[in-house]
Amino acid sequence: MGDFDNTKRAIGVGKLDDSARKDMFNKFVSAGGEIVKEKQPQKEDDSKKNRPEPKVRQSTVSRGGDDSRSGNRGGNQNKSDSGNAKSQADSKAQYEKEISSFSARFGIKLKCWLARVTPFGSSDLTPKFMHDFSIRAKQALIELQYSGNELLANQQYSPQLSKALDRINPLLVELLAMGQKLYNGPELTDITDPIMVAPESPVAIERVRNPIYALFKRMYILYPYQETLKKSFSQAYDELQKLEGKPSMIYANKKRKVTQEIDTLFDGFFDRLYLVVLRAENKNIPLISRYMENLLGILPEERPGQRKSGENVPGGKQLETKEDKKEDETKDEDKKEDEIPLSKEQAYGLRLMQMYSLPKLRKKFDPKNEYANIPDSDKALLALFYFFEFDDEYSFVMTTKKIDIKPGSVNGVKVDYRQKMLDIYEGTRTIIDQFRIYNDILRELDKHKANPGANYIEASKKLTGIEQKRTGQSRTVRMAIKEFSLKSRDSLLVLIKDMKSKKEIVANMNDVLTLDSMESRKRLNKKPVKQCIMEAYCYLMALYDRIETGDLFGGLVELTPEQMKSSFGVELGNDTPDSNGTELADLEKEALEPTSTKTNDDSESLENGNGSASNEKNDSSDDPLDDDILPAGDPF
Numbered sequence: 001m002g003d004f005d006n007t008k009r010a011i012g013v014g015k016l017d018d019s020a021r022k023d024m025f026n027k028f029v030s031a032g033g034e035i036v037k038e039k040q041p042q043k044e045d046d047s048k049k050n051r052p053e054p055k056v057r058q059s060t061v062s063r064g065g066d067d068s069r070s071g072n073r074g075g076n077q078n079k080s081d082s083g084n085a086k087s088q089a090d091s092k093a094q095y096e097k098e099i100s101s102f103s104a105r106f107g108i109k110l111k112c113w114l115a116r117v118t119p120f121g122s123s124d125l126t127p128k129f130m131h132d133f134s135i136r137a138k139q140a141l142i143e144l145q146y147s148g149n150e151l152l153a154n155q156q157y158s159p160q161l162s163k164a165l166d167r168i169n170p171l172l173v174e175l176l177a178m179g180q181k182l183y184n185g186p187e188l189t190d191i192t193d194p195i196m197v198a199p200e201s202p203v204a205i206e207r208v209r210n211p212i213y214a215l216f217k218r219m220y221i222l223y224p225y226q227e228t229l230k231k232s233f234s235q236a237y238d239e240l241q242k243l244e245g246k247p248s249m250i251y252a253n254k255k256r257k258v259t260q261e262i263d264t265l266f267d268g269f270f271d272r273l274y275l276v277v278l279r280a281e282n283k284n285i286p287l288i289s290r291y292m293e294n295l296l297g298i299l300p301e302e303r304p305g306q307r308k309s310g311e312n313v314p315g316g317k318q319l320e321t322k323e324d325k326k327e328d329e330t331k332d333e334d335k336k337e338d339e340i341p342l343s344k345e346q347a348y349g350l351r352l353m354q355m356y357s358l359p360k361l362r363k364k365f366d367p368k369n370e371y372a373n374i375p376d377s378d379k380a381l382l383a384l385f386y387f388f389e390f391d392d393e394y395s396f397v398m399t400t401k402k403i404d405i406k407p408g409s410v411n412g413v414k415v416d417y418r419q420k421m422l423d424i425y426e427g428t429r430t431i432i433d434q435f436r437i438y439n440d441i442l443r444e445l446d447k448h449k450a451n452p453g454a455n456y457i458e459a460s461k462k463l464t465g466i467e468q469k470r471t472g473q474s475r476t477v478r479m480a481i482k483e484f485s486l487k488s489r490d491s492l493l494v495l496i497k498d499m500k501s502k503k504e505i506v507a508n509m510n511d512v513l514t515l516d517s518m519e520s521r522k523r524l525n526k527k528p529v530k531q532c533i534m535e536a537y538c539y540l541m542a543l544y545d546r547i548e549t550g551d552l553f554g555g556l557v558e559l560t561p562e563q564m565k566s567s568f569g570v571e572l573g574n575d576t577p578d579s580n581g582t583e584l585a586d587l588e589k590e591a592l593e594p595t596s597t598k599t600n601d602d603s604e605s606l607e608n609g610n611g612s613a614s615n616e617k618n619d620s621s622d623d624p625l626d627d628d629i630l631p632a633g634d635p636f
Helices: 002-011 018-030 041-050 066-099 102-114 127-152 158-168 170-180 185-197 209-244 248-281 290-296 322-338 343-353 358-365 379-393 417-426 428-450 456-500 517-521 529-548 561-568 577-592
Strands: 408-410 413-415
Touching (some): 102 248, 127 158, 127 170, 127 185, 127 209, 127 248, 127 456, 158 170, 158 209, 170 209, 185 209, 185 456, 209 248, 209 290, 343 529, 358 379, 379 428, 379 456, 379 529, 417 428, 417 456, 428 456, 456 529
Antiparallel strands (some): 408 413
16 A cells, blocks of 8 residues: 555645545545545455466366365374374373372381281281281182072072062172172182291282282272172072071071171271272272273173173073084083093092091091080081191192102293292191181180080070181181192192103103101001002092082081981980990900901001001901902003
8 A cells, every 4th residue: 555645645635624534535536536535345255256266287186176175184183083092192191190109108118018908118918917817818708609509509499589589689699699709718818828838928919919919809899789699698598597497597697697797807907908809909090980990900790780680690591503502512621631530539539538437537537535515517527627637648748859840841941840830838837826826716615515604695696606716616626627639639730640641740650659757647558659649639539529528518517317327327315425436345356356348468467556556457348459449441
């Protein structure tokens, strides 16, 4: 607009008055002039529109046209997405920095120290915490498993019970199953073994990290459902009472017991296990957070609420396709090829266990009558006697140097099988200690029954409490023996499989094992090494089976009359400790009589329980033949 301003100055517009300006304006208009404004954006746009567009050579190859423009928009979106991802990564890094800062780590150490989980300056778990876990938490987990089995694994009442609970809410059955599966035997063994081997030593957190994380994950999933879990067990026992028709006091005690154990787990140990996780990660992770769920690897399908009414627990039974059936059959065939037939060995192991009657077991393993107050039908006592029998007759297979056991290799890692079996055998001290606790509880029970006191209500409460302690400790004893037999059995199975295939581990498998003076009385003396290993394996298999699913399994602390009849061939009323003296006298009389049914030249004499020399012989008629151990011919 510079020319326009110059024209105004040349004319002298600024010096003209209004009338002169008006006259000049009229002259310009009459001469054909136009009114020109200083800003004409619209006319400029119109002029741009009227301009001819430049000719562009069209290519024969399509450049995308509209697609390219949409691509530009997509590019902008990708830039924004990448920006968001970058901001998320930055926020995640900032969050990681915050939960692992010095103040956060200091707070974790302080919390763990105050809760007596770890010392302030070390990540090792304290002996007090580990002992507390191995006794109270383990007992609570066993109680939940037993109660769950009683409600969901009862072939007679469980289907009706599940239907009744489904009418209320399908979630109840699902929670029962999840509470039942909180217990995992191998995991608990991995957690408690270190403190059992070295009771006064702290436990390195890395040594028990994986099993504790697995247990904490299952408890974390159930953590919001604690009260519903209690109601599930309570409602289930109410329905079971309707089906069984037994007195209500029985089910009231069971409901009270399982409720107490749920409180023990979630109020007493859940928070401390959470602190163990924080100490292991060295990060102050919030309990209820997506970060914790990702750390534990919790999937949506693992949460309660997936089951529908009428389905099997925990998530219902899916329909099997033909392909699934073929895969299952293939897997079963592969397993059968890898496994050794067990029926013959198991039957032989049971025969070994049945070589001694109840009076013989007492005479051999309780010569001082320290356990005279415990009835013969007591499951913990029977399990202990059978463990003593293995320890006395077969355990040397795991410890003797007369069996030449070579180190092996598993996935490129060297394995010392001899040391592994020695470590397993060291855990037997736990069994003795746990049974001493059980015996003390029984003595306390006998004292209370002898002098209950004048207050009937208080006496009844105390009696219930002692009986509950007895039940829990009986399970603890049997579980300790079962875990030992399982580990020992599996370690011997490795040797047996090798003797049947590669023959690399046991170097002298065909040598006859001759024991020295004091050990020469053992049943395995003068037998081939391979048969000694097989007999020990069979005995352990039978012992494990009886505690896991047989007559020594269950919540009842004593065998029923029917079980006593089938297992030992005696009436329950005739096997009390009071009658032992007569039976033992009969045994001594039989031992002095000549035996005409002797069939095995290798039967050995037994020392009597107080250590003095005895002329009593093993019942050779009960002693199994060497050939019976072989399934069909010589498997080696």
